[in-house]
Amino acid sequence: DGGITQSPKYLFRKEGQNVTLSCEQNLNHDAMYWYRQDPGQGLRLIYYSQIVNDFQKGDIAEGYSVSREKKESFPLTVTSAQKNPTAFYLCASRVTTGAHEQYFGPGTRLTVT
Amino acid sequence: AQSVTQPDIHITVSEGASLELRCNYSYGATPYLFWYVQSPGQGLQLLLKYFSGDTLVQGIKGFEAEFKRSQSSFNLRKPSVHWSDAAEYFCAVVDYGQNFVFGPGTRLSVLP
Numbered sequence: 001d002g003g004i005t006q007s008p009k010y011l012f013r014k015e016g017q018n019v020t021l022s023c024e025q026n027l028n029h030d031a032m033y034w035y036r037q038d039p040g041q042g043l044r045l046i047y048y049s050q051i052v053n054d055f056q057k058g059d060i061a062e063g064y065s066v067s068r069e070k071k072e073s074f075p076l077t078v079t080s081a082q083k084n085p086t087a088f089y090l091c092a093s094r095v096t097t098g099a100h101e102q103y104f105g106p107g108t109r110l111t112v113t
Numbered sequence: 114a115q116s117v118t119q120p121d122i123h124i125t126v127s128e129g130a131s132l133e134l135r136c137n138y139s140y141g142a143t144p145y146l147f148w149y150v151q152s153p154g155q156g157l158q159l160l161l162k163y164f165s166g167d168t169l170v171q172g173i174k175g176f177e178a179e180f181k182r183s184q185s186s187f188n189l190r191k192p193s194v195h196w197s198d199a200a201e202y203f204c205a206v207v208d209y210g211q212n213f214v215f216g217p218g219t220r221l222s223v224l225p
Contacts, residue, residue, distance in 0.1 A: 031211075033213075040220075041218075042203065042215055078197075096211055097211070099164030099165075106156045111202055
């Protein structure tokens with residue numbers, strides 16, 4: 001089945017540690033996105049990539065980093081510089097032309113204590 | 114920059130009642146329009162989308178939406194709500210520059 005996988009579903013880290021969230025897609029989509037969602041909040045864009053080896057900052061990129069070395073993969077690193085990292089993180093992908101929707105992964109809930 | 118508003122933060126309806134969730138956008142031309150649903154702790158699932166043609170769009174789970182250009186609206190409707198419809202609903206638009214913008218969401222509660 002084609003789709004987007006995010007692992008793990010739940011992630012726990014101590015404050016001061018960097019942590020990397022995985023996002024893989026087998027839909028052959030060019031564009032991939034990372035969103036952050038806090039309780040009762042909408043989606044806030046962290047980073048996006050429209051092509052391999054290129055990515056752009058979204059609205060809340062500070063304290064996060066990404067890489068796009070392969071079309072299928074778009075890992076997100078939450079660094080120790082991110083002041084409030086505890087949140088639900090969603091990865092998405094889409095075809096970059098036309099009326100194409102974003103496909104979402106199941107999300108990773110990160111808890112930092 | 115374009116924006117999407119969903120005026121209702123939280124809506125409560127009784128099971129079996131009809132539902133309408135509002136969505137308004139600001140954009141000079143007709144964008145591509147989407148409705149997503151999100152159950153707690155899950156990713157977003159596409160309900161339906163509009164890009165051209167018939168302004169009444171049918172989606173999954175018995176939902177439909179109507180595009181009204183004059184009102185810059187794309188409201189989501191369902192004639193009879195089921196308890197399993199309780200979730201968060203997001204409206205989204207993408208313009209011809211391929212910028213994807215989500216609304217803030219509307220939380221739907223369903224009373225038995």
